[in-house]
Structure formats: C-alpha cells, structure tokens
Amino acid sequence: MIYAWCVDGYSTPLYSYTMDEKVLRGLEQVASQEERNQALHYFEQLKQSPDGWKLCAQALTSGSYEGNDNVKFFCLIVIEAYLRTRYKESNQEGHELIKSLIGSLLHVQAQKQDKGFLRNKVSQIISLAFVIDYPVRWLGFFTDLLHTLSIGHLAVDMYLRILLQIDSEVVDRDIVHTVQETERNIQIKDAMRDHSVLQLADSWLQIMNQYESTQPEIVCMCLDVVGKYISWIDIGLIANDKFVPVIIRFMSNTLLRESACDCIHEIISKGMDPVAKTMLVESFTDVLENVGVLTLSEDEDCDFLAKMAKLINCMGVQLISSWQKLVKVDAQKASETLQAIENKISQLFRFFGDEDDDVSGAVAGFTTDYISFLKQMNPLTGKQRENIESLLYILVKKMKFDESYNFEQEGEDEAMFQEYRKQLKTIFNNLASLDSHLVLITVHNLVTHTLSQWEKMELKDVELAITLLYMMAEALPAAQGQHFTGDLTKVSALQEMMRLLISSRISCHGHMIVMVHFFETVVRYEKFFQCEPQHIPDVLMAFMDERGFHHRSGQVRSRASYLFSRFIKGLKGQINNYIDDILDRIGDLLILNTPDNGYQHLLSNEDQLFVYETAGSLIVSSNFPMEKKSMLMNQVLAPIAAKFNSLLEKLIDEKDENRQLAYAQSINMAMALASRASKGFSSQQTMQSSGCEAVFVKLLQMFIQAVTVPVHRQLIHVGVRQYLHRMVVCLEKEILPFVPIVLENLLKQPSAKELHDFIPLMNQLIMKFKSDISPFLQEVFMPVVSTIFRVLNTPVDDLDQVAVTEKKLLQKSYYLFISTIVSNDVLDVLKNQEANNLHQILITIVQGASDFPDPSSQKTCFNILKRLVAAWGGQDGLQGFLDFIYESIIPTCFMAPMKPDFDLKDAQTSLALGEDALCLKCILEQRGDEMLNYLLGDYLPTHRLSPEQAQEFCDALKSDNKMFRNYFKNFFTKAKS
Structure with a gap:
C-alpha cells in the first residue's frame, strides 16, 4: 500500500491551468535582464496566489520540465513558501494533497537522480510538512517513509537527506527557535522516541550493511545521520554489539573512515x-x-x-x-x-x-x-x-x-x-x-643558544627565539611591566636574554621579520633599559639606521616609526643626552611629502605622524633651556613652514582636479603633522614654559589662510579644525583672535557636517576660556545659531540617509552647544540676546526635550532647562522667563514621557526621564508653593487626574530626589499602560 502511495501519489491534476511558457524563458541563461525580472515576478505572484503552489506541484510531478532544473527549483520554492506560511491552517483535504505530493516527489526522486541542490530542496520541503503534521496529522510519517527504501539507492539517499533536514528543523542548536517552535520540537522528539527511533536505528544499520561496498556516499550520509540523532535518542540503540562493530569496520575503509570517525566523535560527545x-x-x-x-x-x-x-x-x-x-x-x-x-x-x-x-x-x-x-x-x-x-x-x-612562509606578502596560508x-x-x-620555572629555563636555554650563534642558525630558529622571548612578558606577567624586579631567577634570566638580544647584533640580521620582532621586544621590555641604560644607544641606532627607519622593507619602516614613539615615551628620563643626535638623524623623515617631490618618502603619512609626535615629545620632555627647545621645535616644524604657502598657492592656481586633490591632501597633512608635534605638551610641560608658543602661533597664522581656499574646502577645514583643537589645549588667549576668521568663513554656505564638526571646537573654547570668550561669543552667537537653523531647515531627500544622518548629528551638536554655554559661566551670552531670539532658542530646547527622538539629546535638553530654571527662575530672575516655565517647561516635562517613542524600558531614556524629574524638582526649589498650587489647581486637573492623584504627585515631588525619580517613572509607566 505504501509503495503504491509512493508510486502513484500525486496522480490527479489539481490545477487546470499550465505554466506561462513564455515567462519561463526568463530562467534560461540566454535570457535578458528584463525577461529574468518578469520570470521572478511571475513566481512571486505564484507564491502569493492561494493555488499557485498547486500549479507548481502539477508542473513538478507531470514530468513536463524534467530537463529544466531552474523551473523545477523555482516551483519547489513556491511550494516551500506555501508550507512556511499557509499550510498550517489547511484542512484535512489540504493535508491529503500535500501528503500525495510528497509521495509523488519521493517516487520521482527514486527513479532519477536530480542534482544535489534539487534533492536537498525536495528533502527540505518534506521536512517542513513533517514538522507541521507530525505527530498529530501524520503519525505514520516514518512508517510511510521507511517503506520507500526498498525502491533502491536513490530512495535511500532521499530518505537520509530528509532525516538530515528534520534534524536541522527540530534539533540543530545553532538555529535560534521561538518558544512555540521549541515546544513543537520537544513534542516531535518525544513522539519519535515513542513510535519511530527504534525502526530508524534498524534502518540505519541495514543501510550501512547493504551499501558498504556499492554506495559509499550513502553510507557516509547514514553515518552523518547517526551522528546527528545520537545527541537525543537512547545511546543503547547505537552503542551496542550490532552497531559498533560495523562502525569500527568502516574505520579500516579509506572511503568510509572519515565519516565513521566523525560518527564515533558524536557518540562520545553525547x-x-x-x-x-x-x-x-x-x-x-x-x-x-x-x-x-x-x-x-x-x-x-x-x-x-x-x-x-x-x-x-x-x-x-x-x-x-x-x-x-x-x-x-x-x-x-x-x-x-x-x-x-x-x-x-x-x-x-x-x-x-x-x-x-x-x-x-x-x-x-x-x-x-x-x-x-x-x-x-x-x-x-x-x-x-x-x-x-x-x-x-x-x-x-x-x-x-x-620554509614556504611569505613574510613580504602574507596570504591565506x-x-x-x-x-x-x-x-x-x-x-x-x-x-x-x-610550571613557570620550567618554561623560563627552557626559553632561556633556547634563546641564549640561538642568539649566541645566530649567524649559523636558520631564519626560523632565529625568529622563534626572539618570539619566545617576547612571549615571556605575557607568560610570566608582572605588575605594570616590572619584569626586572622581584624573583631573582626570573630577573636574571630575562636580563641575560635582553642583554644578549642587543649585544649579539642580531639586529643586523637584515630579514624584515627579525627586525620587526627585535623592535617589538625591546619596546615590550623597556624597563630593562632603566636597569641597564648603557644599551640605549645601540637600540636608538638600530631604530634610526638601515635596520629601522631606513630598512628596505616598508613594513619594518612603518612598524619602527610607531614602536620608536613608544620607546621614547617609556624612557624619557634616560635619553636626554641623545636628543640632538636623534633629531639630526631623523631629519630626512620630517620632510613634508608633496606632489612636487613625487612622494619619494621613506614613510607613509600615517607613519610620519608618529615621527613628528616623537620629535615634539623629545624636545618638550628634554632638560634643555627654553631657548634651545624653541630652536629645536623650529627646526622640526621648518619643513612645514617652508612649503605651506607654496602649496596653498599651487592649489589655488592648479586647474587639474587630480593635482588639486593632491595639493589639498598635502596641506591637510602639513597641519596634521604640526598638530601631532604638539602632543608632547602637558599641564606640567606647557607650550609657554617650553618657549614654543611663537613657532606654533606662526604656523597658526599660516594655516588660517587656508580656510578661504575655494576648492576641497571640507578637507582643508578638517586640518584647520584639528590644529585649532590642539592649540586650544596648548595656547592661552593667543588663539582667540584667530577664531573669528575661521568662524566667518565657516558661516558662508556650510554643510551640516561642517557645522557639526565645528561646534566641538566652539565648546572646547567655551570650556577653557569661559568669561574671557563671552564678549566674542555674545556677538557671534545668533549668526552661528541662525546658520544652524538654516541648514537644519534645508530640505533633503528622505532616501539620502547620509544627509538625514548629518542633520540629526548637527541637531545633537546644537543642543550640546547650548548646554556648554549654560554650564560654563557664560549664561549672559543667552541673557543678553534680543527677547525674540532668546524665546526662539528656548522653544528649540523644549522641542528637543519632547520631540527629538534621541534619549541622550533629550537628557541634555532637560539638563539645560533645569540650569536655566536655577539661574533665572527665582524671585529676581529673567523677565518673562517665569511665564515660560509655566507655559512651556512644565508641560514639556509631562508631555515628553507620554510620547510613543519615549521608551521607559530603555536605559538611555531612563536617564532622560531622571533629568526630567530633576527639572521639576528645580522648579519647586525656585517657586515653592506657587508651583504646587499651579499643579493642583490648574495643570494636573486638565489631564484627568483626580484631586487625590494630583495631591499624591505633589507630595512625591516634595520628597527627596531618588524617591521622586522612582515615583515619576512609575507614574508614567501606569499612564502609558
């Protein structure tokens, strides 16, 4: 009977229509793109059609498209879509149709070997029907399936593929399942244990014995099935006197042993x-x-x-x-x-x-x-x-x-x-x-043996010795890298190995990997040179000659530039006597890379940044008098000063777009290098105490000219802003006269991104100079704000995600700008604006608190409002601000949390809500009973709060901050439920 089901199966046509042959031509390789699109659209329509799957089922089982794999595959996809979306709600007739279709598919697949991807898709479709129908509508699924095995090896192949797909749908732990799917899978496995796994296990043993010599691929697949199912079935079904000898026998068969090995692995992993x-x-x-x-x-x-x-x-x-x-x-x-x-x-x-x-x-x-x-x-x-x-x-x-390792061009191997x-x-x-002692002694013996005669050793042995020495720092950890204190055995061994690393002249080996490891190791053990500073000159020379910065390999030069900066920072106190020599030897590395010199430079731009930073750090940290520090800093920055104006002129005169970009990039790089040279200054070693203001101010005067350049404006402005950021840190009031020049140029048709990038510089100036910058800030405030509003109100295409994002970032930056003003003793900048302008600013803040869908910005806005209330909300506050509190701030404090996108479960939103609560607390502190009477008598009753609820809210408002924040959150949680 089952065999008849499999053979006859889907014998009655379910659909009177036939496939659109013209559209199907779009699946052929020679089809045009338009024909392909029509074909794909056709199959999408079949997916949506209630009976589209039946048409595809008829096409598959009629044999009409036996030679067309593409049509068959798309038909299977349509059926798959039906099974995944609508089949679960089908009636008994629908179930019988699918059951009949499966019988026909099994019959077709048992007669002719389709390509693997088609057989896999068929097995997937059958497994999808299985997980919906088993065990309730089709408890005999496995009984029916097992009866097909007698047809032949193709039927067995399909049977095993179906079992693997069932495992994927029901068991595979790498697939995330919903709660409902998990419950379904438990029910399926329980039913299989009760009704089917014994027969399944018997079938596996029979298949392995029957096809061992004739169809090894099937046996391998069967072993894979056993390995998949063993995790949840009774192990006694497999680990027994019948199964194990067969699997062990396969271990001697070269065609089967790998699969047998995997199967045993899965059994043991159970x-x-x-x-x-x-x-x-x-x-x-x-x-x-x-x-x-x-x-x-x-x-x-x-x-x-x-x-x-x-x-x-x-x-x-x-x-x-x-x-x-x-x-x-x-x-x-x-x-x-x-x-x-x-x-x-x-x-x-x-x-x-x-x-x-x-x-x-x-x-x-x-x-x-x-x-x-x-x-x-x-x-x-x-x-x-x-x-x-x-x-x-x-x-x-x-x-x-x-031996085949390619150090110069590393690939997949x-x-x-x-x-x-x-x-x-x-x-x-x-x-x-x-066993730290064993590892230390072993590495010590290997390193000393290798480094003492490295000329006679192979490259792989030399590389290994240095690598192991490097690894010892992590293998034998020490607090703050103090490997040369404490345990005398460890200290002695490490010192001897480091001493030999330097004195052996292994740095003259020449191979790039040896040099990279050498530099990495001396930097990792920088504390060694505090113990034995006599080795510092040898290492410095290695960095600066043909072993490091001038090595033939760009990889070595690049790594040396970074590691040298770390080496210098770690040993500032030990290298004062070598600074002059270092600066002389790295002079050729400070040459500005420009289109005119053909970019013939040893270092990339990124690497050169490290060298400039190192040079600046050396000068600033030295024991030299101010005059010498100034002279040396002038020498370091001279290549920039010498070429900058010329580059600027060439950029303006150049007509070729590619060369324009090249000049702009060189100008940007010049400013970046100068910025990095200033990194050596600190609060202890300031630019002023080092006598270096003049050289940096001179460069600032040169760089400022670049803001008016008409081409590659954004790239140039990045460099100017970067340098200004550094100068705000390093200079004092000397920088203030230069800010209006930059600002004036910026306000001429800026983009959202340019404004967004400029505002942090304004914030930095405010935070540093506070009241000193207030007169200037008061003058430029409305022009800056007006420009921001104009850019924000400029329409952009909603599909232009970059433009949309840039506008959102600018709006966030605007709120931070206002926040910086109210937080840094320059509140008079707002107070002295015209009343209409100030009102407009205040409106934007309450809108940001309630309408801008960004929790961090909402938090910022509520913080601004709280500070304004604290400053202007008292008895002698700003004229008109009291009305604004009652007309705008208090309503905003209640409206914002009620907005649909104000997610009270979100951590960032909770912070915004907390700032909202503190804003109300601040109003209470400033206005006292006046505010409470307003809430009880005017505001809360209009929002359908009973007198008892309004009184409860006001009582909570009078409690401490923590209690009110908790109450406030619960208040809105209930209001939104």
Whole structure:
C-alpha cells in the first residue's frame, strides 16, 4: 500500500491551468535582464496566489520540465513558501494533497537522480510538512517513509537527506527557535522516541550493511545521520554489539573512515553520566586499538589524521570533564578516569606534534584542558612532569614557521598559521602558569643558544627565539611591566636574554621579520633599559639606521616609526643626552611629502605622524633651556613652514582636479603633522614654559589662510579644525583672535557636517576660556545659531540617509552647544540676546526635550532647562522667563514621557526621564508653593487626574530626589499602560 502511495501519489491534476511558457524563458541563461525580472515576478505572484503552489506541484510531478532544473527549483520554492506560511491552517483535504505530493516527489526522486541542490530542496520541503503534521496529522510519517527504501539507492539517499533536514528543523542548536517552535520540537522528539527511533536505528544499520561496498556516499550520509540523532535518542540503540562493530569496520575503509570517525566523535560527545561516559570512551578506545586504527603511520592521509586528532581530542576533553565531576563525589571512579586520561597522553603527543598544523590544532582543546587538569594535581607525579616537558618541547618545535612562509606578502596560508600560533601561544601561557620555572629555563636555554650563534642558525630558529622571548612578558606577567624586579631567577634570566638580544647584533640580521620582532621586544621590555641604560644607544641606532627607519622593507619602516614613539615615551628620563643626535638623524623623515617631490618618502603619512609626535615629545620632555627647545621645535616644524604657502598657492592656481586633490591632501597633512608635534605638551610641560608658543602661533597664522581656499574646502577645514583643537589645549588667549576668521568663513554656505564638526571646537573654547570668550561669543552667537537653523531647515531627500544622518548629528551638536554655554559661566551670552531670539532658542530646547527622538539629546535638553530654571527662575530672575516655565517647561516635562517613542524600558531614556524629574524638582526649589498650587489647581486637573492623584504627585515631588525619580517613572509607566 505504501509503495503504491509512493508510486502513484500525486496522480490527479489539481490545477487546470499550465505554466506561462513564455515567462519561463526568463530562467534560461540566454535570457535578458528584463525577461529574468518578469520570470521572478511571475513566481512571486505564484507564491502569493492561494493555488499557485498547486500549479507548481502539477508542473513538478507531470514530468513536463524534467530537463529544466531552474523551473523545477523555482516551483519547489513556491511550494516551500506555501508550507512556511499557509499550510498550517489547511484542512484535512489540504493535508491529503500535500501528503500525495510528497509521495509523488519521493517516487520521482527514486527513479532519477536530480542534482544535489534539487534533492536537498525536495528533502527540505518534506521536512517542513513533517514538522507541521507530525505527530498529530501524520503519525505514520516514518512508517510511510521507511517503506520507500526498498525502491533502491536513490530512495535511500532521499530518505537520509530528509532525516538530515528534520534534524536541522527540530534539533540543530545553532538555529535560534521561538518558544512555540521549541515546544513543537520537544513534542516531535518525544513522539519519535515513542513510535519511530527504534525502526530508524534498524534502518540505519541495514543501510550501512547493504551499501558498504556499492554506495559509499550513502553510507557516509547514514553515518552523518547517526551522528546527528545520537545527541537525543537512547545511546543503547547505537552503542551496542550490532552497531559498533560495523562502525569500527568502516574505520579500516579509506572511503568510509572519515565519516565513521566523525560518527564515533558524536557518540562520545553525547551528554551522559560521567561513569558511563568513561566506560563508553574506554570501550571505543579498546576496540580501536584492537583493530590497529590507533597505530597510524607518519605518511597517513592528512584529512584522516585530522579526523582522528579531533576524535582523540574529544575523548580527552570528555574524560577530563568526567573526572572533574567525579573527583568530589567518588574517589575510586575518579581514579579510574584519571588513569584513562593518562593513557590518552601518548596519542595527544602523537597528534599535537604532527607535521600538519590542522592535525596538531585539532587537539588544542585536549592539550589546554590537560594542563588545567594538571594544575589541580598536587603533587604532580614524575610521569606528569615528564608530560609537561614533552608538551613544551613539542610546542616550541611547532611554533616554527614553514620554509614556504611569505613574510613580504602574507596570504591565506600565512593567516592560517598565525591563527594556529595563537592557539599555541595560549597553550604556552597555560604551561607557564603551571610550571613557570620550567618554561623560563627552557626559553632561556633556547634563546641564549640561538642568539649566541645566530649567524649559523636558520631564519626560523632565529625568529622563534626572539618570539619566545617576547612571549615571556605575557607568560610570566608582572605588575605594570616590572619584569626586572622581584624573583631573582626570573630577573636574571630575562636580563641575560635582553642583554644578549642587543649585544649579539642580531639586529643586523637584515630579514624584515627579525627586525620587526627585535623592535617589538625591546619596546615590550623597556624597563630593562632603566636597569641597564648603557644599551640605549645601540637600540636608538638600530631604530634610526638601515635596520629601522631606513630598512628596505616598508613594513619594518612603518612598524619602527610607531614602536620608536613608544620607546621614547617609556624612557624619557634616560635619553636626554641623545636628543640632538636623534633629531639630526631623523631629519630626512620630517620632510613634508608633496606632489612636487613625487612622494619619494621613506614613510607613509600615517607613519610620519608618529615621527613628528616623537620629535615634539623629545624636545618638550628634554632638560634643555627654553631657548634651545624653541630652536629645536623650529627646526622640526621648518619643513612645514617652508612649503605651506607654496602649496596653498599651487592649489589655488592648479586647474587639474587630480593635482588639486593632491595639493589639498598635502596641506591637510602639513597641519596634521604640526598638530601631532604638539602632543608632547602637558599641564606640567606647557607650550609657554617650553618657549614654543611663537613657532606654533606662526604656523597658526599660516594655516588660517587656508580656510578661504575655494576648492576641497571640507578637507582643508578638517586640518584647520584639528590644529585649532590642539592649540586650544596648548595656547592661552593667543588663539582667540584667530577664531573669528575661521568662524566667518565657516558661516558662508556650510554643510551640516561642517557645522557639526565645528561646534566641538566652539565648546572646547567655551570650556577653557569661559568669561574671557563671552564678549566674542555674545556677538557671534545668533549668526552661528541662525546658520544652524538654516541648514537644519534645508530640505533633503528622505532616501539620502547620509544627509538625514548629518542633520540629526548637527541637531545633537546644537543642543550640546547650548548646554556648554549654560554650564560654563557664560549664561549672559543667552541673557543678553534680543527677547525674540532668546524665546526662539528656548522653544528649540523644549522641542528637543519632547520631540527629538534621541534619549541622550533629550537628557541634555532637560539638563539645560533645569540650569536655566536655577539661574533665572527665582524671585529676581529673567523677565518673562517665569511665564515660560509655566507655559512651556512644565508641560514639556509631562508631555515628553507620554510620547510613543519615549521608551521607559530603555536605559538611555531612563536617564532622560531622571533629568526630567530633576527639572521639576528645580522648579519647586525656585517657586515653592506657587508651583504646587499651579499643579493642583490648574495643570494636573486638565489631564484627568483626580484631586487625590494630583495631591499624591505633589507630595512625591516634595520628597527627596531618588524617591521622586522612582515615583515619576512609575507614574508614567501606569499612564502609558
């Protein structure tokens, strides 16, 4: 009967119409884009049509499109869409139609081998029907499905694909399911355990035995199915005398062994009691040893070795997990598991030390867990100590890169090795925390042996020695990098290795990777040079000659520029005697890179920024008198001063757009370099005390000219603003005369982004100079604000997301601008504006508090209102402001939280609500009973609050801040519910 269902299945046409053949031509490779679009639209219509799936089902089962894979695939997609959206609500007739369709699909797939993607899509459709209908409408699903197996191997193939798809829909933990789907999946698995899994397991064994020699692909898929299902079915169905010998037999079959290995891995991974888990692992170990599978030759296939390594890794990890569970509750069983762990270590060493990194990396988990396991052993046995030494020996050997490693142009292979090295580094650090003395002595011996005769050693050995020395800083951590204090053994070993690193002249090796590691290591151990400063000159020279800044490799030069800046910052107190020489030697690195010199520069722009910062830091931190500091800073910045005006003129005169951009970029870079040179100044070592104001002010006068340049305005302004930001930090009132020039130019047709970027500079000036900038700020305030309003009110296309975002950012910046004014003793700037202008400003603030959908800006606006109330809301406050409190501020405090987009559950919005509450508290502090009477008698009754509710609100308002904030939130939570 079932066979007949499968053969006859979908025999009666369900749909009288046929496919539109003309439209279907759009699925052919030669079709035009218009024809393709028509075809895609046609299938979208079929998805939406109530009976579109039936037309597609008829097309699939009639055989009309047997040779057209594209049509069949799109028909399957339409059916899939129906199953995912509407089938669940279908009646019994609809169920029977789908059941009949599945029978026909199985029959078709059993007769002819479609391409894999079509068979997968068919299996997916069947699994979708299954999860909807099983067990309620189709309890016999598996019985029906199992009867198809007798048709032949294609039917078996489809059966296994369906089981894999069911696993994906019901079990796969990587797929996030809804609560309803999770409940459905539990019901399905329970029903399968009760009615089907025994028959399924029997079918798997039968398939593996029947097709072992004729269809290895099917057997591999069957093993995959077993591995998927073992996680939730009774393990006794698989781990028994019938199944295990078959799977073990496959381990000797080169076509099946990788899948068999994966299957055993999944069986061992199954969650179970720790005692049973140990027994399971050991039973598999015994049978694998008995058949000789664990005795692997060195020239074994790497893919199989990786699978075996993964299996051994699983065994080790599972045994250690079992031991951890048993050690506190059953000492005898824990001892047996411990012995099982130790018995696996020889296999761990074999795979960890394998020449292939994929094989070695596959046991990284076992290796790491074993080290953690040993940390719990006290004391360690002699054998365990030997194991630690063996692991360290293997690890050091495996850290060496292959001869084929391409340092100049790293590709995928190199990236994979670096990822593998990260695993080894983690294991190395764990070994060091387990036995720091062993690791220290081992690394010390290797480093001293290698560096003392590096000329005779291979590159990979030299690189490894320096790498291990570098890694010791993390493997043997020390507070604030103080590796050269405390434990004398460690200090002595590290000092000897560092001394040898420098005195051996390994820095003359020449290879780029050795040089990069050398510089990385001397910077990591900068505290060594505080102990032995006599080595500083050698390192400085290495940075500055052909080993560093002038190395033939751009990678070395780039890394050296960054590391040199760190080296100098860490050793400011030790290098004063070398500053003149350093500045002389890096002079060629300070040359400004321009189109006119063909960009013939050793360093990139980014790298040159580090050099300028380093030069500035050297001068500022030196013990030189002010006069010399000024002279040296002039020398450093001279390349910029010498070329800037010329570049500006060439930019203005240049007609070629590409060269215009090149000149603009050079101008921007010149200002960026000068900005970085100022990074060395601090509150202790100011620009004024260093005698360097004049040179930076002179540059500022030059840079300011650039704001009027008509081309590449935005790029130029970025550089000017960046320099001004630095000068606000470093200069005093000398900077103030330059601000109007920049501002005047900015207000000429600025973009939203330009205004947004400029406002932080205004805020910075206000916060630093406060009342000193008040007269100027009072004068320019309304022009700035008017320009902001004009830009904000300029229409933009809603589809232009960049423009929309820039306007939102500008609006946020506007609120921060007002906030900075009210928070920094320059409130008179607002107070002295014309009444109409001030009223307009205040309106924008209440609008920002209630209407701008950004919680941080709303918080800012309520904070502004609170500060204004504190300043102007008292008895002698600003004229007209009292009316504004009652007409605008108080209503806004109540309206804002009631807005639909004011999400009381959001953390940022809660902060805004808290500021809202504090604003009301501030009004109460200023107006007292007057405010309470207004709330009780006028405002709250108009919002349908009873006298009792209004009184409750006012009583809460009189409580402390914390209590009122909590009440305020609950008040609006109830109001919005």
